[in-house]
Amino acid sequence: MPKLKSLEELQKLRTQLQKDIAARVETSTTITVGMGTCGIAAGAREVMQAILAELDTRNINAHVTTVGCIGMCHREPLVDIQQGDEPRITYGNVTPKMVPRIIEEHLVQGQVVEEWAIGRVVAGQEGSNG
Amino acid sequence: MAERHRADLIVSCLHGRCPELLPALQEEIKRRGLAGEVDVVEAGCRGLCAMGPVLLVEPDGLFYVNVQPADVPELVEETLVKGRAVERLTYKEPVTHQAVCHYEDIPFYSKQVRHVMRKCGMIDPQSIEEYIAVGGYQALGKVLTTMTPEQVIAEVKKSGLRGRGGAGFATGAKWASTRQAADPVKYVVANGDEGDPGAFMNRSLMEGDPHAVIEGMIIGAYAIGAHQGVIYVRDEYPLAVKNLGLALEQAREYGLLGQDILGSGFDFDVKIVRGAGAFVCGESSALMQSVEGKVGEPRPKHFHATERGLWDLPTALNNVETWANVPLIINNGADWFASLGTEKSKGTKTFCLVGQIQNTGLIEVPMGITLREIVYDIGGGIPGGREFKAVQTGGPSGGCIPASLLDLPVDYDSLTAAGSMMGSGGMIVMDDHTCMVNIAAYFLDFLKEESCGKCTPCREGIRRMLEILTRITEGQGALADLDTLGTLAKTVQSASLCGLGKSAPNPVLSTLRYFHDEYVAHIVDHTCPAGVCKALIEYFVIAEECVGCGLCRRKCPQQAISGEKKEPHVIDPALCIRCGICHDVCKFDAVGVR
Numbered sequence: 001m002p003k004l005k006s007l008e009e010l011q012k013l014r015t016q017l018q019k020d021i022a023a024r025v026e027t028s029t030t031i032t033v034g035m036g037t038c039g040i041a042a043g044a045r046e047v048m049q050a051i052l053a054e055l056d057t058r059n060i061n062a063h064v065t066t067v068g069c070i071g072m073c074h075r076e077p078l079v080d081i082q083q084g085d086e087p088r089i090t091y092g093n094v095t096p097k098m099v100p101r102i103i104e105e106h107l108v109q110g111q112v113v114e115e116w117a118i119g120r121v122v123a124g125q126e127g128s129n130g
Numbered sequence: 131m132a133e134r135h136r137a138d139l140i141v142s143c144l145h146g147r148c149p150e151l152l153p154a155l156q157e158e159i160k161r162r163g164l165a166g167e168v169d170v171v172e173a174g175c176r177g178l179c180a181m182g183p184v185l186l187v188e189p190d191g192l193f194y195v196n197v198q199p200a201d202v203p204e205l206v207e208e209t210l211v212k213g214r215a216v217e218r219l220t221y222k223e224p225v226t227h228q229a230v231c232h233y234e235d236i237p238f239y240s241k242q243v244r245h246v247m248r249k250c251g252m253i254d255p256q257s258i259e260e261y262i263a264v265g266g267y268q269a270l271g272k273v274l275t276t277m278t279p280e281q282v283i284a285e286v287k288k289s290g291l292r293g294r295g296g297a298g299f300a301t302g303a304k305w306a307s308t309r310q311a312a313d314p315v316k317y318v319v320a321n322g323d324e325g326d327p328g329a330f331m332n333r334s335l336m337e338g339d340p341h342a343v344i345e346g347m348i349i350g351a352y353a354i355g356a357h358q359g360v361i362y363v364r365d366e367y368p369l370a371v372k373n374l375g376l377a378l379e380q381a382r383e384y385g386l387l388g389q390d391i392l393g394s395g396f397d398f399d400v401k402i403v404r405g406a407g408a409f410v411c412g413e414s415s416a417l418m419q420s421v422e423g424k425v426g427e428p429r430p431k432h433f434h435a436t437e438r439g440l441w442d443l444p445t446a447l448n449n450v451e452t453w454a455n456v457p458l459i460i461n462n463g464a465d466w467f468a469s470l471g472t473e474k475s476k477g478t479k480t481f482c483l484v485g486q487i488q489n490t491g492l493i494e495v496p497m498g499i500t501l502r503e504i505v506y507d508i509g510g511g512i513p514g515g516r517e518f519k520a521v522q523t524g525g526p527s528g529g530c531i532p533a534s535l536l537d538l539p540v541d542y543d544s545l546t547a548a549g550s551m552m553g554s555g556g557m558i559v560m561d562d563h564t565c566m567v568n569i570a571a572y573f574l575d576f577l578k579e580e581s582c583g584k585c586t587p588c589r590e591g592i593r594r595m596l597e598i599l600t601r602i603t604e605g606q607g608a609l610a611d612l613d614t615l616g617t618l619a620k621t622v623q624s625a626s627l628c629g630l631g632k633s634a635p636n637p638v639l640s641t642l643r644y645f646h647d648e649y650v651a652h653i654v655d656h657t658c659p660a661g662v663c664k665a666l667i668e669y670f671v672i673a674e675e676c677v678g679c680g681l682c683r684r685k686c687p688q689q690a691i692s693g694e695k696k697e698p699h700v701i702d703p704a705l706c707i708r709c710g711i712c713h714d715v716c717k718f719d720a721v722g723v724r
Contacts (some may be wrong), residue, residue, distance in 0.1 A: 003385025005393045007271035010262070017263035019191075027186045027193050034251060036337045037369055038330070061142075061173075068338020068373075070251025071492040072238060078251075084181070084193070089230060110181060117230045119239075 026084055029062035029107055031055075034078040036069030042076035043095065050096035051079070054103045062107070075118060081106055087120035136167040137189070137210060141197075143182025151183055154199040158206045168210055194219040238489050241507050243470070243478050246454050247494045250338030255373045258380035261341040267386055269460035273349050274394035282353040283309065286456065288464035290476035295321055295412075295449030296524065296553040297629065298475075298542040304446055307436040308354040311444035316356040318347050319440060319447040321417060322363035322370065325409035326525025327576065329556030331480040332450050334492050336363060336370035339454070340377035344400060346453030348391065349460060351398045354446050359400040361450070362417050364407045374402055409526075409580035412554075413628045414439075414447050416582065427584045428628030449554060451480060471497030475541035479552070483509050485559040486516065495540070502536040505559060516561040519660075520644070524553030526573040526580075527633030529640030530566060549640040551633065565662035566645040567652055571599040573637040581630065588631030591622035595638055603663040607653040616642065661723035664708040668724055673698040675720035682712035682721060 004010050024030070033039070033048045048064070055062055072078065075092030079102070082088040089112050091102060098116060105111045139155060155170050173186075181195035185205075192215050194205065201219060208214045233239050253260040261267070273282055287302030308316055320343055324332040336343060347359045363370055378400055381387040389397045403421050410416045411426040418440045420426035439445025455477060459467045470477050475497035481504070484490055488510030495504060501521055505511065512518050520530040523540075529550030531538065538544055542552050560569065574596040583589040595618050598611050619635030619642075626632050642649065651657050658666040671682075671691075676698040683691040683699055690706045693699030701712065701721075713721040 001383055003383075003388075005385070007275045007392055010267060010271050010392065014262050014265070014268070017259050021260065021263050023191050026191070027184075036251075036334055037367070038334070040369075065254050066256070067252060068250045068255050069334040069492055070338075071242075071244075071247065071334075071494075072489070073491040074489050075491075084195075087230075087232075090233075112230055114230060119233045119236050120230045121233050 024063060025082060028083075029060075030080075030082045031062050031064045032080040032082070032088075033064070033066050034068070034070060034076060034080075035066040038069050038073045039076045039078065042073075044077035046096050047077045047079060047094050047099065050099040051103070054099050058103065058108070060103070060107060072118075080121075083107075083110075089117050090119045090121070091116045092118040136164075137169075137187060139168060139170045140173045140186040140188060141170065141183060142173040142186075143184050148183050148198070150199045151197065151202070154202045155206070158202045159210070162206055162211060164206070164210055192220070237510065238491065238493075238508055241495065241499065241503055242493050243496045244494045245458055245470075245478050246342070246451060247335065247338070247480055247492065249342065250334060253339070255338050255340055256376050258341060258377065258384060261339070265461070266341050266457075267345055269457035270345050270348050270386065271392055273352055273460055274392050274396060279309065279353045279355060282349060282460070285464045286353070286459060289459045289467040290464075290471075290474075291452065291455055291459060291467065292475065292542060293449060294451035294455070294479065294554065296551060298552060301448060301452055304436055304448070305350060305354050307434070308356075308444045308446040311437050313443050314355075316354055316444040316446070317440045318351045318354065318356045318359040319418070319421070319445055320347055320359070320361040320450045320453050321412065321414070321447060322361055322367070322374075322450045323405050323412040323417060324364070324367075324554060325407070325412050325580070326554060326556040328484040328558050329482045329525055329554055331482050331492055331555050333367050333370050335450055335454055335480070336367065337373050340370075340374045341381070342454040342457060343374070343450045344377055344381055344387070346456035347400060348387065348398055349456050350446060350448070350453065352396055354444075356446070357397050357399070359398065360421055360440070361400060361402050362405055362411075362421060363402060364411075365404040366407050371402060371404060378402070408582070409576075410582045410628070410630050413630055415628065417447070418445065425582075427582045428630070430627060451554075472539065472541045474543055479540070479555060481540075481555040481557045483557050483559065485522075485557075486512050486561040486564070487559040488513050497541045498539045500537050500539055501531065504540065504557065505536065509559065512559070512561045516563065518559070519562050519564055520560045520566065522550075522558040522560065522569070522573075522637075523556070524551035524633075524636070525556045526576045527551070527630065527636050528553050528556070529636045530560070530569065530644065531640070532644040534644075549643055550636065563660055563662070565603070565658050565660040566641045566648050567599060567603055568658075568660075568662050570637045570641045571596060571603060574599060574634070577630070577634045581634070585625075585627040585631060587622045587625040588627070588634060591618055591626075591631075592634050594618055595622070595635065599638070602649065602652050603658075604665040605652065605656045605663075607649075609650070609653055611653070612642065612646075612649055657724075667708060668703055669701050669706060669708065669710070669713060670722050670724065671699050671701055672720050672722050675718050677718055677720070679717070681715050681717070685711050685715050687711065 035044050077094045079091045079094045080088050105113050159168050183197050185194040185197045208216050283305050291301040292298040322332050322336055387399050405411050408426050411420045413428050416426045416428045435445045468476050478494050478496050480494045518533050520532050522530050545552050578592045581588050598615055601607050619638050622635050651659050661667050678696040688705045688707055690702045691699050
């Protein structure tokens with residue numbers, strides 16, 4: 001990739017990346033798995049594999065990504081699902097057994113599995129630097 | 131001019147539900163004379179099946195859900211011919227999601243103020259693109275193009291940022307003296323050697339947002355005039371090492387590290403040095419020895435690292451969390467940062483909340499928040515309805531703060547005054563089943579192993595204190611031991627070479643100060659009030675509660691329990707080894723401790 005030669009180039013790149021990410025989020029499903037050491041210790045790797053397998057079986061093309069620890073170690077493994085402009089929904093203490101139901105109800109039927117959901121983040125508020 | 135597509139219609143999530151949609155689209159496009167300009171593409175499922183069929187118009191990025199054949203003429207007319215969105219087909223948030231609690235309303239988050247950790251758990255740490263998209267490296271750009279090094283230092287000084295590794299030295303002052311040091315070759319070092327039991331905030335930061343640390347280091351290097359940086363991270367943190375390594379590579383590819391960063395003429399690069407996990411290597415001078423390939427031992431501080439640090443050259447060494455605070459200060463201004471926290475402790479601090487606490491986790495709070503708010507509001511209190519007894523802050527060399535001081539504000543000076551310290555941010559919560567003498571012994575045992583042994587007060591003093599504590603927990607203590615402990619502790623504190631030794635007596639001193647009665651109970655009454663010290667306790671069957679189920683009898687590894695079926699059982703204290711299994715397995719709470 002080309003090296004950034006000035007602050008203007010960095011800002012242009014930022015705007016472009018924001019657009020790309022927004023387009024990806026708006027038009028597809030993003031599934032985020034907390035894969036910090038605490039998440040992995042709580043079984044996030046197995047959950048991630050279950051998600052990938054389930055998406056594969058159902059032939060669903062979602063964007064699966066990993067993030068670090070968000071702090072709620074007592075709720076790991078954490079899985080976030082974001083579709084379109086909807087708030088990002090977080091599921092806590094996810095086990096591989098819970099994955100098929102989450103995918104069936106949340107992705108296919110569009111219904112949040114409320115009994116397992118622990119929080120939501122309004123789109124656009126995540127991670128920005130102020 | 132060569133023929134080119136004006137637009138693509140990407141249709142997905144059909145699942146055979148609407149076979150007429152694709153032909154209808156193609157037909158309408160042909161009818162409007164747009165064939166050759168617009169392509170209709172069928173794509174795989176996007177996981178939005180409930181809203182399907184969905185349709186994405188590229189390159190505009192318009193996104194329609196639940197598109198039916200009847201919508202096609204309007205869609206083609208408005209979007210493809212006139213270039214406008216069809217509002218009724220665009221995606222709207224369903225109301226059902228309101229039922230799920232917003233993050234800010236989760237008690238765990240409601241009192242937190244997340245700035246340093248804001249991106250952790252939100253962006254992919256292995257992607258510099260996601261970091262840049264949320265504003266990453268903007269602070270660096272601002273510094274390199276609009277600020278002089280002196281202005282950067284002045285801004286950091288004004289913010290009141292103090293070192294997050296524990297000692298709390300003013301960061302701006304440290305940078306200023308490194309800049310003023312005569313030698314032209316200087317270094318910046320990030321300390322990621324987090325060794326306290328129960329602490330993992332630095333690990334989470336390095337794993338979850340490695341670019342924040344790197345960006346802070348580049349800004350610091352520019353401010354002091356360094357061209358080489360080192361991140362020292364322990365090898366027990368493989369994911370942190372991996373993510374930092376990836377982040378460095380990506381930053382180099384974008385020209386954010388290396389020569390002529392962002393066209394400013396400033397050169398800087400960083401390398402990772404992995405530590406072998408010795409606790410003492412978190413101490414700054416031992417860390418630098420270790421980076422140089424020598425044995426990780428502290429050295430006397432006749433001169434500061436800012437003058438003679440790494441390779442005997444001027445060095446600014448800060449904790450990784452300190453570095454990660456720097457871009458925030460540059461982006462939001464020193465005044466913004468100084469508005470957070472207390473008079474002398476500015477900003478926020480990350481803590482690891484562990485031990486006997488409902489919500490174990492990593493938190494970030496403004497300085498000055500009380501321990502009560504952390505333990506009860508954020509942490510959710512003690513599990514099992516038990517009583518709060520103490521919280522240990524500052525890791526093994528910190529102190530135990532009792533319930534009476536729960537309203538203590540958490541800042542550098544208040545914690546030090548209470549006989550503990552900020553440390554890097556471990557917080558171990560203890561309930562009424564924790565014996566404070568035993569806990570003091572536990573931490574000394576850790577420090578005995580981790581003392582490098584270079585200076586006598588630390589090497590010998592910790593061992594002697596541990597011997598005395600062990601004697602007390604075995605019921606062999608004398609009241610005079612408490613005076614000896616106090617004298618030893620003061621000697622180790624004042625005569626040790628480095629921070630490890632100087633702070634090692636803290637667990638003893640703070641428990642002596644706040645839990646003196648518990649020491650006396652061990653020595654005079656030969657009892658352990660918390661029911662922990664094996665030599666001083668006895669398990670017994672509460673005859674009225676015992677139903678004679680025989681579970682404890684079968685589980686006892688010493689065959690120390692006897693009794694007939696459906697009759698109260700009896701424990702033979704002579705055979706009992708106080709393992710506590712009977713107490714744990716009894717379903718009727720019929721086994722007591724005294």
